[in-house]
Amino acid sequence: MEDISRMIAGFRRFHNVYFHGDKELFDELIGGQRPKTLVIGCCDSRVDPAMITDSAPGELFVVRNVANLVPPYEPDMAHHGISSALEYAVCDLQVQHVIVLGHSQCGGIGYLMNHEGVGDREFIGHWVGMMAAAKTEVLQRLPGKSAEVQQRACEQAAILLSLDNLLTFPWLRRRAEQGTLSLHGWYFDLGCGELLSYDPHSGVFKSLVTADAS
Numbered sequence: 001m002e003d004i005s006r007m008i009a010g011f012r013r014f015h016n017v018y019f020h021g022d023k024e025l026f027d028e029l030i031g032g033q034r035p036k037t038l039v040i041g042c043c044d045s046r047v048d049p050a051m052i053t054d055s056a057p058g059e060l061f062v063v064r065n066v067a068n069l070v071p072p073y074e075p076d077m078a079h080h081g082i083s084s085a086l087e088y089a090v091c092d093l094q095v096q097h098v099i100v101l102g103h104s105q106c107g108g109i110g111y112l113m114n115h116e117g118v119g120d121r122e123f124i125g126h127w128v129g130m131m132a133a134a135k136t137e138v139l140q141r142l143p144g145k146s147a148e149v150q151q152r153a154c155e156q157a158a159i160l161l162s163l164d165n166l167l168t169f170p171w172l173r174r175r176a177e178q179g180t181l182s183l184h185g186w187y188f189d190l191g192c193g194e195l196l197s198y199d200p201h202s203g204v205f206k207s208l209v210t211a212d213a214s
């Protein structure tokens with residue numbers, strides 16, 4: 001119960017400092033949210049999109065899943081949580097940016113790299129197996145490299161595959177082609193605290209800003 005008590009104490013601080021401290025913002029948010037950005041992040045407890053980007057309530061529309069994956073457009077009767085969030089953000093909230101935020105030391109991508117097929121889990125293997133093509137591409141491109149190097153490459157390759165999958169959603173693709181929606185592939189390096197962004201011109205992830213820069 002110690003962890004829960006700490007969270008309740010944390011909520012008290014949030015209530016005093018933010019809720020009462022910025023009453024104007026919260027009064028405005030009662031009227032509705034108008035975030036400009038959708039972030040697809042990982043469930044990982046170390047990679048909170050709002051915390052990493054120092055964003056305020058109302059600024060980011062966030063959906064998180066194991067390994068920050070975007071599935072392809074599959075309009076069937078299955079339960080599509082990620083696709084629902086995409087649809088709401090793009091068609092209703094009319095966000096202007098979609099960021100796929102990956103990260104180093106990702107347990108989900110680690111599972112993909114370290115198991116043949118779906119492995120021994122009921123759900124995770126099938127979920128991350130969506131990125132099997134990224135794994136195959138990395139193993140062909142970097143044979144003989146260390147497991148760490150291959151995993152990092154796969155974490156980044158999976159971001160690119162998710163960006164491709166985003167464009168399979170017709171209403172999202174339409175807005176991207178119209179120029180009213182920008183797609184971004186970001187990668188947070190836990191080891192050095194660096195945030196990288198995929199540069200389609202050079203085909204590599206480049207630093208947006210280093211941890212010690214102002």
Ligand SMILES: [Zn+2]
Nearest residue numbers: 042044106107
């Ligand atoms: Zn992760």
